[in-house]
Amino acid sequence: MKDILERLINGEINIDEAERLISSNKILEFDDIAKLDISRNERTGFPEAVFAPSKNYDDLLLIIEKFIENRDDDLIITKLSHERYEKILADLNDDSLIHDYNKRAQILIIRKEIKKIDPVAKIGIITAGTSDINIAEEARVIVEEGGCEAITSYDIGVAGIHRLFPQIAYMVKEGVRAFIVCAGMEGALPSVVAGLVDVPVIGVPTSVGYGVGEGGRVALDAMLQSCAPGIAVVNIDNGFGAAVFALTIVRSD
Numbered sequence: 001m002k003d004i005l006e007r008l009i010n011g012e013i014n015i016d017e018a019e020r021l022i023s024s025n026k027i028l029e030f031d032d033i034a035k036l037d038i039s040r041n042e043r044t045g046f047p048e049a050v051f052a053p054s055k056n057y058d059d060l061l062l063i064i065e066k067f068i069e070n071r072d073d074d075l076i077i078t079k080l081s082h083e084r085y086e087k088i089l090a091d092l093n094d095d096s097l098i099h100d101y102n103k104r105a106q107i108l109i110i111r112k113e114i115k116k117i118d119p120v121a122k123i124g125i126i127t128a129g130t131s132d133i134n135i136a137e138e139a140r141v142i143v144e145e146g147g148c149e150a151i152t153s154y155d156i157g158v159a160g161i162h163r164l165f166p167q168i169a170y171m172v173k174e175g176v177r178a179f180i181v182c183a184g185m186e187g188a189l190p191s192v193v194a195g196l197v198d199v200p201v202i203g204v205p206t207s208v209g210y211g212v213g214e215g216g217r218v219a220l221d222a223m224l225q226s227c228a229p230g231i232a233v234v235n236i237d238n239g240f241g242a243a244v245f246a247l248t249i250v251r252s253d
Contacts, residue, residue, distance in 0.1 A: 049076035049240065052084065060084070061091055068097065068110065075110040076145065078138070078240050082106070105137035105239070109145060119149035121250040123243075124176040126167070126193065128157030128183035131208040136182045138239030139204070139246075143180075146247040151176060158188045168196050178246040182239065184208025187219025194228035200249050202242045203233040 008018040050063055060077075067075050080088075085101050085108055098111040123143050127136045133154050140150040151174055153167040171179070179197060182204040183189040190203035203226070205219035212218055216236035223233040234241040 049078050052077050052080040057084065057087070061088060064088065064092070064110065068092075068094075068112075072112055074145065076142075077108040077110075078106070080106050080108050102137055102141050104134050105141050106134070107138055107141045107240075109141070117147045120147050122149045122151055122171075122174055122176045123246050123250065124171040124174075124179045125150050125152045126156060126164075126179060126181045126189065127154045128181075128185070128189040129159075129208065130155045132182040132184055132206045135204055135206050135237050135239040136180070139180045139182070139243040142240055142243035143246060146243065148247060148250060157183060158192060161192070164189075164192065165196075168193065172197060177250040178202065180204060180239075180242045180246055182206055182242075183223075184216060184219050185213050187222035190223050190231055190233075191226040191228045194226065194231045197230075199230075200246075201228075201231045202245055203231050204239055204242045205233070205236045207237050 004013075004018055007013045008015065050060070050067075052060060055063075064075065064077070080101075082101075082103050085103075088108070089099060096112070098114060100109040100111065101107070125136050125139055125143070127133055136152065136154060140152060143150040151171050153171070156163040156167050158164075176199065178199055179193055179201045181190040181193050181201055184206040185208060187203070187205050190201055194201040203223035205216045205223055207214075207216035209216060209218060220233065220236055223231065232245065234245065
C-alpha cells in the first residue's frame with residue numbers, strides 16, 4: 001500500500017488507478033490455489049489462518065511459501081498433523097524462519113521474528129477431561145498469539161466437581177475477562193461455569209464420547225440448550241474459533 005501511495009503522490013498513477021490497486025492488494029492470490037484475505041487483521045484484529053486438513057500437501061506448501069515470500073506477518077496453520085509438519089519443515093529448509101509447533105494442539109505458527117507483546121488481558125481456559133486438552137491447547141496458542149495471557153486448568157469436569165471451584169476462584173481473582181470451556185460427553189461444564197462467574201463463557205463441545213455422545217453432537221446440543229445465561233457456543237472441536245471470539249470480547253471494552 002505504501003508503494004501505491006508513493007506512486008500516486010509522484011504522479012505515476014491517478015486516483016482511480018490507486019483505488020483499483022489498493023482493492024486488489026487486499027487479496028493475495030496464489031496460482032488459482034488460494035486467495036488469502038491479507039486485510040482481515042486490519043478489519044477484525046486477527047489475521048487469517050490456514051486450515052490444513054483436506055488440502056493437498058503441495059497446495060498447502062505453496063500457500064506457505066508464497067505467504068512467507070509476500071508477507072511479514074505470522075502465519076498460522078491449524079489442524080496440522082505432526083507428520084505433515086515435519087515434511088513442511090524439511091521442504092522449507094529455511095533457518096531464518098521461526099517454527100512454533102504445538103503437537104497436541106496441531107498448530108504451526110511460522111514467524112520471521114519474535115515480537116514481545118505485553119498481554120492486554122487474561123483469558124481462562126478449562127477442560128472437563130484430559131481428552132479435551134488438545135482442543136484447549138489450540139485455544140491457548142491462539143489466545144497467546146492474539147496478545148492475551150492464558151490461564152489454564154485441565155481435567156476439572158463435573159465427574160469430580162470439587163476440583164472445579166478452587167480453579168474458578170483463582171481465575172476470577174486473577175481477573176480473567178472470559179472463559180473458554182472445553183467439554184465432551186454430556187457437555188455440562190460450561191453451564192456450571194457460567195452459573196459461577198460474571199464474565200462471558202465460550203463453550204467448546206469436543207468430539208470426545210461414545211454411544212449417543214460419539215462425535216460431540218450431544219455436547220453441542222447440551223451447550224446450546226444451557227439454561228445458564230452468558231454462554232456462547234462454537235462448533236465441535238473449534239478451539240481456534242473460541243479463542244478468536246474471546247479475543248474479540250476482551251478487545252471490545
